[in-house]
Amino acid sequence: MKRAEIIAVGTELLLGQIANTNAQFIAKHLSALGYHHHFQTVVGDNSERLKSALEIASSRSDLIILTGGLGPTKDDLTKEVVAEFVQESLVYHEQSLEYIEQYFIKVNRPMTENNKKQALVIHNAHVLLNKNGMAPGMVYEVKNKQFVLLPGPPKEMIPMVEKELIPYFLKGKEASTIISKELKFFGIGESILETEILDLLENQSNPTIAPLASEGEVMLRVTASASNQQEAEKLIGQAEEKIRERVGQFIYGTNNENxxxxxxxxxxxxxxxxxxxxxxxxxxxxxxxxxxxxxxxxxxxxxxxxxxxxxxxxxxxxxxxxxxxxxxxxxxxxxxxxxxxxxxxxxxxxxxxxxxxxxxxxxxxxxxxxxxxxxxxxxxxxxxxxxxxxxxxxxxxxxxxxxxxxxxxxxxxxxxxxx
Amino acid sequence: MKRAEIIAVGTELLLGQIANTNAQFIAKHLSALGYHHHFQTVVGDNSERLKSALEIASSRSDLIILTGGLGPTKDDLTKEVVAEFVQESLVYHEQSLEYIEQYFIKVNRPMTENNKKQALVIHNAHVLLNKNGMAPGMVYEVKNKQFVLLPGPPKEMIPMVEKELIPYFLKGKEASTIISKELKFFGIGESILETEILDLLENQSNPTIAPLASEGEVMLRVTASASNQQEAEKLIGQAEEKIRERVGQFIYGTNNENxxxxxxxxxxxxxxxxxxxxxxxxxxxxxxxxxxxxxxxxxxxxxxxxxxxxxxxxxxxxxxxxxxxxxxxxxxxxxxxxxxxxxxxxxxxxxxxxxxxxxxxxxxxxxxxxxxxxxxxxxxxxxxxxxxxxxxxxxxxxxxxxxxxxxxxxxxxxxxxxx
Structure with a gap:
């Protein structure tokens, strides 16, 4: 199993202005994608220190996911540092450049030169389109290492992971299909729910069942891997049936429903x-x-x-x-x-x-x-x-x-x- | 100025079950205590990897704050790994042991042997009392390095930092004061704002001026360090005046205002x-x-x-x-x-x-x-x-x-x- 780690770039994290919720979000996906996840690092908007974090990460992991530092300002230097690290140049990504230009025409504001910088991508990288912001993400592969660059704002990063990065990782992989289904609960606390299904939580390895609590609600994430989608769905269906037998009256919805x-x-x-x-x-x-x-x-x-x-x-x-x-x-x-x-x-x-x-x-x-x-x-x-x-x-x-x-x-x- | 970094220990962070809000909380205090803060690391409950994180951190920082892994279970191994790293033994802290024994008498439950383990501290460490849980924290000093061990649950960690750790650090220090002020902007984008004050951003080192954008707004964080509060406030006031001369019409508030x-x-x-x-x-x-x-x-x-x-x-x-x-x-x-x-x-x-x-x-x-x-x-x-x-x-x-x-x-x- 390959090893992945996350580097979050941003002085606002080191100042404690925000919590590193990006790492939390990505971490949830790494095991489903089949990675061991052993380290997370936070580093400020500083090229020397980002370079040293990259060196450490690439010495011990196969996949390095970086978030933040893709914006228009001088502080934003993630892609510059990664490009130098992998010895590639930065080139304009036409589609993203056009999107940025169109944006400024639409809002009727002048486009300053530093906004163009957001359309720069690492040469030879696979580009991840940003449909909720300006800076595209990218995946750069060299030898057996992969570097993934994602924007920092969660409203850009989350859809990019879900709609661009995960499909990219899964493409062409016949081997194992991994599917998750979330069961949404209301009116039952996490610890009571966990007690009710303790044997299922402890004895299941495929699918795995993971409880998650937030904003007064609990959900169970059921994740199955199998050789094809139909088989994975069948495994999830069997686990879901057992869960519903016990605590079905508290389930109000699934997946993206609220x-x-x-x-x-x-x-x-x-x-x-x-x-x-x-x-x-x-x-x-x-x-x-x-x-x-x-x-x-x-x-x-x-x-x-x-x-x-x-x-x-x-x-x-x-x-x-x-x-x-x-x-x-x-x-x-x-x-x-x-x-x-x-x-x-x-x-x-x-x-x-x-x-x-x-x-x-x-x-x-x-x-x-x-x-x-x-x-x-x-x-x-x-x-x-x-x-x-x-x-x-x-x-x-x-x-x-x-x-x-x-x-x-x-x-x-x-x-x-x-x- | 000394350098500090945070190592959060806990597999639940790597699984994405929780966000690293402990690091956010501690980060807010580090600059006030007069430290540069350049890195944060998350590592799981694994002694080899924690040891490697400790080696990296102590090679580049003077103060290493660890959170988590002080509990009673076999997974909790932070103090064991740090003790080995600094070549000290673990000894029982009488006051904490007594507190734990009293607790079990009070709730009328038998004290299992593994709970005793929570009263172990690193020999020669200064002990930080835990008034909201069982495991004490500690500060271990060797040569010019300091290792701080704090419990993981925020309801234990936060009061320990506020009531035990900060007073310990401030004791006997005249200390340099660091103060920040945030200027809140509306109606101006991050890149235009930065263009307007580029010379200030680039030429200022004390106070520093850092732009941050979120939810359609921009703010500037002005941070000054001086020998006393009055002097720091004066430095901030001078920088603020220059900023207001250029882009004051877009400032609607400061600090916690929205x-x-x-x-x-x-x-x-x-x-x-x-x-x-x-x-x-x-x-x-x-x-x-x-x-x-x-x-x-x-x-x-x-x-x-x-x-x-x-x-x-x-x-x-x-x-x-x-x-x-x-x-x-x-x-x-x-x-x-x-x-x-x-x-x-x-x-x-x-x-x-x-x-x-x-x-x-x-x-x-x-x-x-x-x-x-x-x-x-x-x-x-x-x-x-x-x-x-x-x-x-x-x-x-x-x-x-x-x-x-x-x-x-x-x-x-x-x-x-x-x-």
Missing amino acids: LFTVLSSKLKDFKLTISAAESLTGGLFSKRLTDIPGNSSIFKGSVVCYSNEIKQNLLNVPADILNKNGAVSAECAKSLVENIQRLTGSNISISFTGEAGPSTLEDVPVGKVFIGIKIGDSDSIVKEFQFSGTREQIRLSSVKNGANLLIKLINSSFESQDL | LFTVLSSKLKDFKLTISAAESLTGGLFSKRLTDIPGNSSIFKGSVVCYSNEIKQNLLNVPADILNKNGAVSAECAKSLVENIQRLTGSNISISFTGEAGPSTLEDVPVGKVFIGIKIGDSDSIVKEFQFSGTREQIRLSSVKNGANLLIKLINSSFESQDL
Whole structure:
């Protein structure tokens, strides 16, 4: 098995301004690609030190993946140093140069000379197109070593790895096909999930099953290798079946799905429209729904009722409720969800009211949240939650629990009668 | 100035299960402690490879900080490898051993033999007490090298650095002070900014000036070192003045400020309230304003008018405008901003309408956005933009440009008369 290592280039990493999440992302892919991964290095924007890191890495690894330092400024010198190291020149990559020129024409801004530099690539390298930025990546192969250069910004690096680098590595390799499938969970913690499937986690080697937790959710990544795709999919299917037998009720989706894409699909499937009244979440639920393109058919709109004045005047919450029960109350959540549905004429509506913290205004405990849901003509329901964590975590927990509740309620209300 | 580097030990980092946030945290402190920081390494729980990482690090740095591998299991071998490297034995640290024994008595669980191992420290090392876990940290000094061993879990490592390590380093030192200040820019690209101040970037060594770009913004980090804080601040002030002379009109804030915290402060300063009508941004502007705690005094609320129906029914945009000019038009932005102000009674209002893509519905180019702003009784104004990038980038550009416009307009409308 070949050895791979990662060199992240960027003084911002050494200053502690950002964490090296690029290395984390790439590391996840290395074992699936069949590499041992033994070292990661971070080095600043300095050619001497980058050269020394390259020397060390190439003395002990077969694949060296570098991230960062491909931008337009004088600080960006990764490809210059690698080119010198492998004794190649830099040449303009026509397609990338054209793309950069077109970009500046489109945004109607002058292209400064240093932007042209981004289209330079190492002579004889395979170019990885950058569809989310200007600087292309590259793979340079010499003897038994491979050097991969990737841009630093994750929004450019991640799609380049997924859409350009991995297909490049897999091309022409009949030998082993490696396929992964992610199972997405909500409403179960990582340690409980792990306990439930401990024997599967420990005894499986093909497929491997790896739990990963982030942003209040857990996923299991099931990765199989086989001689062909069909065989790998069969292995994954068998493992998935065992997992679903135990904890299937917590699985809401797979792969690139998230709670909001699943909710959107459900609404589209049943030709339903939705609206929201958002107090503590301040627009986050609506933002997450509209992150997804093409949702104008299902999402009518929302009222972000951050002040009591708007709750009262725009959403007709009775002054009585605000005075007696307070804005953070089941009664307020109920009034909000009923009124936003009436106001927008949507089939389904949801409301959020609560205390996101960090401190509290009205003696309401930080993290206390009420979510109201109304489906069609049915009576509205209100659920009370007590979340913990930072303001950001409490707001995120609120909208994710809201989406999860909606998915379950839509399933139970519509699935039996319509399918 | 001495050189420091960080070695994080842990296979979980190489598997991509976690990001190396420990290195980020420690990095932030190194420059304040007066160290140059040139390299970070990640290595797995393997004694041979850890030894090789130690050899490389101690050949080029004076201070080597290791995190992780101090726990009770067989995988944890950092102190064993370092002890062998510096040719010292491991000895029990009585205070830590007692603490571990007490812990197991307290939780009423038997203490297994491997837990005792956590109280072993390198002979002749200064011990850093662990008040949030069992394994103590240590500082071992030999000739001109220092080796610092810290536990891996951030909840143990962070307080140990803050309460044990930094005081140990500062004890008896007059020390040189290093201070940084960040200048935040909007409306100028990284490459143009760099061109404008190229001579400053190239000729400055104290303070250093480093540009950093992220999410459509650029910042300059100005870092000075001097014998005391006052002297360092004076150096930063002189550099800042030169920068402001050239590109000051693009600076909207400093350090931890962002466009939305600056906007919030302005609104508070002048006791103004704001509301928004959001179409393509789908709640993102409201979300960003409510990310900041304590904004209920300035933010009344918003209508997320994603559908034309809501634009017409809730925000009274005339059907005529929607039919003739379309939802993505200056006329629609004007009607939205005037009606949301009327509806909420806020002093200031903003509207967003445009095409976020990735594909277009009504022959409107992707990235075309109209932002309407109304300040008090003044006539509303509408600005047209053509943004590029992904859906996410177009939406982010929209709300950031909106916030930037608001800051400028509030400054010009209120600053002269009220200050």
